[in-house]
Amino acid sequence: IDEVEALSSIYEDEWCVIDEASRIFCIRIVDELDHPKWTICLQVILPPEYPAAAPPVYQLNAPWLRGQERLSLSNGLEEIYLENSGDCILFLWVGKIRDFLQLKSQSTDKAPEVQQTTEEAGINYQDDYLIAPQPPGQQVTVNVAFPESSEGEQLPPITHGQPITDRRSTFQAHLAPVVTPHQVKLLLQDLYQNKKIANATHNIYAY
Numbered sequence: 001i002d003e004v005e006a007l008s009s010i011y012e013d014e015w016c017v018i019d020e021a022s023r024i025f026c027i028r029i030v031d032e033l034d035h036p037k038w039t040i041c042l043q044v045i046l047p048p049e050y051p052a053a054a055p056p057v058y059q060l061n062a063p064w065l066r067g068q069e070r071l072s073l074s075n076g077l078e079e080i081y082l083e084n085s086g087d088c089i090l091f092l093w094v095g096k097i098r099d100f101l102q103l104k105s106q107s108t109d110k111a112p113e114v115q116q117t118t119e120e121a122g123i124n125y126q127d128d129y130l131i132a133p134q135p136p137g138q139q140v141t142v143n144v145a146f147p148e149s150s151e152g153e154q155l156p157p158i159t160h161g162q163p164i165t166d167r168r169s170t171f172q173a174h175l176a177p178v179v180t181p182h183q184v185k186l187l188l189q190d191l192y193q194n195k196k197i198a199n200a201t202h203n204i205y206a207y
Contacts, residue, residue, distance in 0.1 A: 003088040004046075018043070026061075029094055031101035038101045040065060042093065051088045055081045058093075073100050155186045178207055 004025065008015045011027055018024040023046040030036035041061040047054040058077065060070065073096075080092045161173035176187050184207050192198045 003090055029097045031105040038104050040097050052086055155190055156183055
């Protein structure tokens with residue numbers, strides 16, 4: 001709570017409370033205050049166990065942040081958590097993101113391009129939250145609340161792909177035909193009943 005109060009006091013208009021009861025917050029981070037060119041919104045969910053035994057669940061919102069840049073920044077945030085396990089880390093995360101933006105601003109004169117390509121236009125990134133990896137011996141379960149099923153709306157059939165292991169990471173795809181956003185919620189609710197899926201480091205979906 002002290003960390004949240006300090007952040008809200010320091011960043012004021014850049015700090016946003018999305019759901020105080022659920023401890024969901026968002027902070028807008030820019031490369032420079034006077035003439036910002038590069039911006040990232042860091043949205044976090046603070047589990048009850050944070051900071052002692054669980055990391056924040058986080059989301060990086062920036063239309064231009066893709067591919068290797070997104071992966072590099074995410075890895076940097078997760079390294080900070082692993083190096084400071086048990087401590088409050090939001091200040092460190094904000095500093096890391098600001099350094100990332102300032103370095104990008106110095107290395108390019110181009111403004112960010114936010115126009116979606118045809119392939120990206122149908123992808124919904126709104127609920128793609130990431131969980132920082134756990135130190136050895138620790139585990140956290142994230143409970144996701146979903147709306148109740150609408151009458152007559154059924155769970156679509158799910159095709160589960162074969163797990164693929166590359167070095168120390170395992171990947172598995174799950175495919176299902178959906179026609180409404182509510183079916184997406186039903187599908188995720190069903191998948192998250194599997195503890196391996198619910199506790200995966202990076203759960204990403206698109207529809």
